[in-house]
Amino acid sequence: AQRVTQPEKLLSVFKGAPVELKCNYSYSGSPELFWYVQYSRQRLQLLLRHISRESIKGFTADLNKGETSFHLKKPFAQEEDSAMYYCALTKYGNKLVFGAGTILRVKS
Amino acid sequence: EAGVVQSPRYKIIEKKQPVAFWCNPISGHNTLYxxxxxxxxxxxxxxxxxxxxxxxxxxLPKDRFSAERLKGVDSTLKIQPAELGDSAVYLCASSSGGTGAGNTEAFFGQGTRLTVV
Structure with missing residues (x-):
């Protein structure tokens, strides 16, 4: 069965501190992994996808197939990063399977 | 581009009443969720x-939920009758579709927050 696990409900860090939002998945095969973000009062939107291998707003995520993880990282958190972050996977675009989400709170 | 449009944004209904949500996806997107x-x-x-x-x-709980997308563009989701446990946010999303990796990004609407009392 497809499953995405985000072990932290809330992650609170100070501005300028490093951030790592954890994501583990279970899937028999090679899925496509995403991070979606929802800022306050805004719609859910794509932050980044593993196939792009790019940095968005300073965030990066590396797919580790051995550990079945796709952790989201940023070296220096900013207040505007405060949001809800969802890890998700899909296979051939059939459907997105989401984790429960992690609230990131960046304190000044 | 307005993106995916959903209405209403909020809905409060009594249990056992029907409710419907509407979604207009991004133009040209074949896949709707x-x-x-x-x-x-x-x-x-x-x-x-x-x-x-x-x-x-x-x-989809087919005993009370139904959906349609008659012309392959906008869509409606209906609940009849609603139960207390149906209280949730209902999100519509669309993508350009296909099995290519570049087509799998889903764009979401603002959602409809349903409260059943």
Whole structure:
């Protein structure tokens, strides 16, 4: 069965501190992994996808197939990063399977 | 571009009453999804359309939920009768579709927050 696990409900860090939002998945095969973000009062939107291998707003995520993880990282958190972050996977675009989400709170 | 448009944004109804949600996807997007998001959880797929065909409705509670996308563009999701446990945010999303990796980004609407009392 497809499953995405985000072990932290809330992650609170100070501005300028490093951030790592954890994501583990279970899937028999090679899925496509995403991070979606929802800022306050805004719609859910794509932050980044593993196939792009790019940095968005300073965030990066590396797919580790051995550990079945796709952790989201940023070296220096900013207040505007405060949001809800969802890890998700899909296979051939059939459907997105989401984790429960992690609230990131960046304190000044 | 307005993106995916959903209405209404909020709906409060009494249990056993019917309710309907409407979604207009991004122009040209063949794939349309309805997700339900319960409090404290991630979105979960209810139904996926490819054009006007429902290709995955395995998670749709068919005794009370129905959906349609008659012309392969906008879509409606209906609940009749609503139960207290149906209180959630209902999200519509669309993508350009196809099996290529570049087509799998889903664009979400603002959602409809349903409260059943």
């Amino acid at each position: 309805w997700y339900r998001q319960n409090l404290g959880q991630g979105p979960e797929l209810l139904i996926r359309y490819e054009n006007e065909e429902a290709v995955d409705d395995s998670q």
